[in-house]
Amino acid sequence: MKRKDLPLLILIFLVIGFVFSTSYSKSIDSSYSLVEINKNVISNKENFTKIMSVLTHERCLNCHPNDNIPKQGDDGHPHYFGMMRGKDDHGFEATKCSTCHQAENNKYSGVPGAPHWGLAPASMGWQGLTHKEIARSLIDKSKNGNRSHEDLVRHLTEDKLVLWAWEPGVDAEGNTRKVPPVSKEEFGTAVKQWFEDGAIIPEE
Amino acid sequence: MKISFHINNQPQTITIEDQNTPLLWVVRDLLDLKGTKFGCGKAACGACTLHVEGQAVRSCSFPVHLVEGKKVTTIEGLGTPEDPHPVQQAWIEEIVPQCGYCQPGFMMATAALLEEIPNPTDDDIDNNIINVCRCATYYRMRKAIHRAASIKNDSTTNSVNS
Numbered sequence: 001m002k003r004k005d006l007p008l009l010i011l012i013f014l015v016i017g018f019v020f021s022t023s024y025s026k027s028i029d030s031s032y033s034l035v036e037i038n039k040n041v042i043s044n045k046e047n048f049t050k051i052m053s054v055l056t057h058e059r060c061l062n063c064h065p066n067d068n069i070p071k072q073g074d075d076g077h078p079h080y081f082g083m084m085r086g087k088d089d090h091g092f093e094a095t096k097c098s099t100c101h102q103a104e105n106n107k108y109s110g111v112p113g114a115p116h117w118g119l120a121p122a123s124m125g126w127q128g129l130t131h132k133e134i135a136r137s138l139i140d141k142s143k144n145g146n147r148s149h150e151d152l153v154r155h156l157t158e159d160k161l162v163l164w165a166w167e168p169g170v171d172a173e174g175n176t177r178k179v180p181p182v183s184k185e186e187f188g189t190a191v192k193q194w195f196e197d198g199a200i201i202p203e204e
Numbered sequence: 205m206k207i208s209f210h211i212n213n214q215p216q217t218i219t220i221e222d223q224n225t226p227l228l229w230v231v232r233d234l235l236d237l238k239g240t241k242f243g244c245g246k247a248a249c250g251a252c253t254l255h256v257e258g259q260a261v262r263s264c265s266f267p268v269h270l271v272e273g274k275k276v277t278t279i280e281g282l283g284t285p286e287d288p289h290p291v292q293q294a295w296i297e298e299i300v301p302q303c304g305y306c307q308p309g310f311m312m313a314t315a316a317l318l319e320e321i322p323n324p325t326d327d328d329i330d331n332n333i334i335n336v337c338r339c340a341t342y343y344r345m346r347k348a349i350h351r352a353a354s355i356k357n358d359s360t361t362n363s364v365n366s
Contacts, residue, residue, distance in 0.1 A: 080248065081334040093320040094313065095332040100247040100262050102270060108226050109246045109265035172246040 043193070045202045050182045050190040051156075052131040055138075057180040059165035063118070066125030070097075073171075074178055076127075090118040105169030112177070114164035121145060135201045149195045157188040209271040211235065212281025223269035227261075228252045230268045231278060239279035239308045243336070250335030253309040254278045260316035279308035282315055290359065291315045294352035302339035310335050314349050322360075323353050 054060060062071035068085040069078045083091060091097045101117040120126075123143040126134045137143050138152065147155060156162055166184040168177035180187070194200075208217040211231070218234055231237050231254070240263060243251030247265035254263050255277040256270075283289035288296070291314045301307045310333065317324055317332045324332070329349055337345070 082331070083334075084331070092331040093328070094260055094317040095334055096259075099253075099260050100265055102261075102266060104267070106226075106247075106265045106267060107224065109262075111247045111262075111265040 040197070041202070044197050044200055047190040047194040047197070048131070048135070048200075048202050050187060051194060052134065053182055054165065054180040054187050055126065055134055056131070057165065057178075059168055059177070059180060060162075061127055064120045064124055064126040066127045066129075068119075068122065070119055071127075085119050085122065088118075089121055105164075105167070107170060110170055110172035110174065112164070112169055114161045116161055132201050135199075139199050149199060153191055153195050156191045205269070207268055207272050209274050209276055211237075211276045212278060213275075218268070220268060224267040226264050227254075227256075227266040227268045227271060227276070228263035231263060231276075237278050237280050240312075241305055241308060243306065243309070248336070249306065249309075250313060251306045251309040253312040253335065255312060255316060258316070258319060260313050277312075279312060282311065289315060290356035291318070291348075291352040293355055294348040298344050298348040298351060300341055300344045300348045302341050306335060306337045306339075307341075310337065310345055314345075314352060317349070318353055318356055322357055324349065 055064075058071075058074050058076055062073075062076055065071055065085075070083055070085070071077060072079050083095075083097075086092045086096070091099070097118045100111050102111075102113040103115045103117075104113045105111075106113060124137060124145075126137065129137065139149070141147065144152065163184060166179050168179060170176050182190070205221075205223050206217055206219050207223070208215070210216065216235065218230060220230065220234075228240060228242060231240050232242070240254050241251040242264065243249035245264050247262035250262065252262055252264040253260050255261070255275075256266065257274050258277075283292045289311075291311045295301070295307065295311060313333050313335055317328070321328050321332075326346065329346055333345070333349065
């Protein structure tokens, strides 16, 4: 090699180096994006799973029946005394939910209570549905009482009847009722994040 | 704490330590109105049924603080011996009670039902009158409920015509 070719050689090396470095950096960028996407997918799935663990818990599901019969207890047995939905989701004409259930738990009788105690609308019957079916029903305005995502977040994180699930009081024998497997705070965070991320129902 | 309300159209103020004390205990033990009965204590049998603002409630499961400023009616205030409520009149005419213990609760539940459904069908009765009678006087009660509806409707018609 001649001495006069040296600058040209250096230039060629520089160009090759630049091309390699650019393509390497691109490859790092895309793998970084993949990590981010995977992280979001995992986070969305985690939030979804947390939410569903609450919505399918007896404290919630007992009042989301698909047969117009309220359920009771951890085994979800049909409500005693033949109680049913009635015309307005709050029982029969004179014997209503509020005949026995007041706006608060009763520690003397063991009867649970919270404001507007009653069944969710029939269109929100969740018993027997898969997680995905429940989620579709939840965000479907034709079934959820025309609630927007913001309305749903408020309902799920602020409605006293929903929050009762974490303060269910004692039963007639004085035993504390079971609460959902996820704390109220964790559920609230998951709900807000899931809706913020677009309420995407994860694939199985 | 002090709680003020009306019971059988009379103003009443009570002083009580635990605001969650069942209304039933207040009615029976503080106000000495023994017509309302203690049955199961867990809102199941209906012996303790009375009215709060005209609505039937199980008073064994109704914290007394919730009656603040409200109107409570017990079996003693439903009617009088001289002027019985149509439900009481029908119960007498059909000779419903056997031991009688649960009957005040049934009568209060029936009075509330007739306010909502003046002519209840058998299905309406089955749905709304879910109290428990150990003597199983259900057959006579059903007849009495239909009779009470008839008496009430007749008296309403008469008072409209007069």
